[in-house]
Amino acid sequence: MNIIEIIEKKREGRELSKEEIKYFVQGYTKGDIKEYQAAALIMAIYINGMTNQETKDLTLEMANSGEVLDLSTLKETIVDKHSTGGVGDKISLILCPLVAAMGIKVAKMSGRGLGFTGGTVNKLESIPGYQTDISIEKFIENVKEVGVSIISQTLNLAPADKKIYQLRDRIACVESIPLIASSIMSKKIASGADKIVIDVTVGSGAFMQNVESARRLAGQIIEIGKLTNRETVCILTNMDEPLGYAVGNTLEVIEAIDALKGNMPKDLESVVLEMAQNMAKLSGRDLSKKQIQEILKSGKAYDKFVQMVKAQKGDISYIENPSKFEKAKYIEDICVENEGYIQEINAREVGKLVRELGGGKLKRADKIDNAVGVIMKVKVGDRVEKGNALATIHANDLKMLKKAKEKLSKIIKIGDSKKETIPTILEIIK
Numbered sequence: 001m002n003i004i005e006i007i008e009k010k011r012e013g014r015e016l017s018k019e020e021i022k023y024f025v026q027g028y029t030k031g032d033i034k035e036y037q038a039a040a041l042i043m044a045i046y047i048n049g050m051t052n053q054e055t056k057d058l059t060l061e062m063a064n065s066g067e068v069l070d071l072s073t074l075k076e077t078i079v080d081k082h083s084t085g086g087v088g089d090k091i092s093l094i095l096c097p098l099v100a101a102m103g104i105k106v107a108k109m110s111g112r113g114l115g116f117t118g119g120t121v122n123k124l125e126s127i128p129g130y131q132t133d134i135s136i137e138k139f140i141e142n143v144k145e146v147g148v149s150i151i152s153q154t155l156n157l158a159p160a161d162k163k164i165y166q167l168r169d170r171i172a173c174v175e176s177i178p179l180i181a182s183s184i185m186s187k188k189i190a191s192g193a194d195k196i197v198i199d200v201t202v203g204s205g206a207f208m209q210n211v212e213s214a215r216r217l218a219g220q221i222i223e224i225g226k227l228t229n230r231e232t233v234c235i236l237t238n239m240d241e242p243l244g245y246a247v248g249n250t251l252e253v254i255e256a257i258d259a260l261k262g263n264m265p266k267d268l269e270s271v272v273l274e275m276a277q278n279m280a281k282l283s284g285r286d287l288s289k290k291q292i293q294e295i296l297k298s299g300k301a302y303d304k305f306v307q308m309v310k311a312q313k314g315d316i317s318y319i320e321n322p323s324k325f326e327k328a329k330y331i332e333d334i335c336v337e338n339e340g341y342i343q344e345i346n347a348r349e350v351g352k353l354v355r356e357l358g359g360g361k362l363k364r365a366d367k368i369d370n371a372v373g374v375i376m377k378v379k380v381g382d383r384v385e386k387g388n389a390l391a392t393i394h395a396n397d398l399k400m401l402k403k404a405k406e407k408l409s410k411i412i413k414i415g416d417s418k419k420e421t422i423p424t425i426l427e428i429i430k
């Protein structure tokens, strides 16, 4: 077997065998297969797709490329969640402690920003001291003691996915249904999940641009779940405009802290409640959304978040007093020039703009600036009058601030008629 023949086979649209997939995953993880060869194969997969069998084989091979956590010592069903990616998506920061506050253990491995989307790990790392790469023993101990832990893939969990994920980001091969499905499910399997709830985002700020492709992705994810004995539920959610109001690592953490204190934007709340209810159900608990809201109001979810941050060496004085977070040098509003109704806020463009401000990486060596970003002041469908603020830009570079102001004024489209809004929860697929 050799990699050139494997690339050739996929280039011609033929199905790869389990052994060929294993050869590629193991060879690339070990460094025996060159970056350019892996890039060629991933591009061929991107263009020609994969069969269900290939997708399952790739998932299991990536899941088994490192350690596979055995969480049986927790003696509980482990329910995990994941999102296919979005802009302003701080769901995990709110949902995981909330579910833990419901008495359900959450052991979650999260990713870093990919393309124009943000990553939970980057957000958590904006809390001074927070360690996302704790040992597996400490991870399990935190789940046992606090009820929740969120870590990164820096442990030896699904290292093949980590490598392939980074490569896809650099060669414009993120938006592939089999690659997304296998990437997510390999992480979930490696981190010991028994049951899984996936937020499949749809719209301009998601990798799936329309409901049809999101349904196909959900179908593949559920199929992998069945084949690997992990009950999985997919919730299709609207990501056509940023979720909540804040986009940018620190700004999103601050919005999440506020949400945990009961002050949650409507769209964010819809996703959190739907996901929480489904996670509870998978672990055998029937809770109404009202009951879940009561738990949030009680402050128990906020307390869990503080405990989780503390257990992972984060400085909780920042959580208790978010004004301590370092602010960007320039904080400026952009305002309405012509009154009307908000027609569109293209989430992908907002994500790219925050990345350009320094909030994400364009090149591998780039350093992330956690303080920068955007706080939207409006949502699609809102009425705005001349002079109203549309958004606040947080920048650390004057030139970038000017550029961002010009760009964002164009991204937020205003028109005369009231635009019908899309519901946040689009479909639930089991």
Ligand code: URA
Pocket (backbone or CB within 6 Å): 083, 084, 085, 111, 114, 165, 174, 179, 180, 181, 183, 184, 187
């Ligand atoms: N999230 C992941 O973990 N993997 C992908 O490929 C896309 C989103």
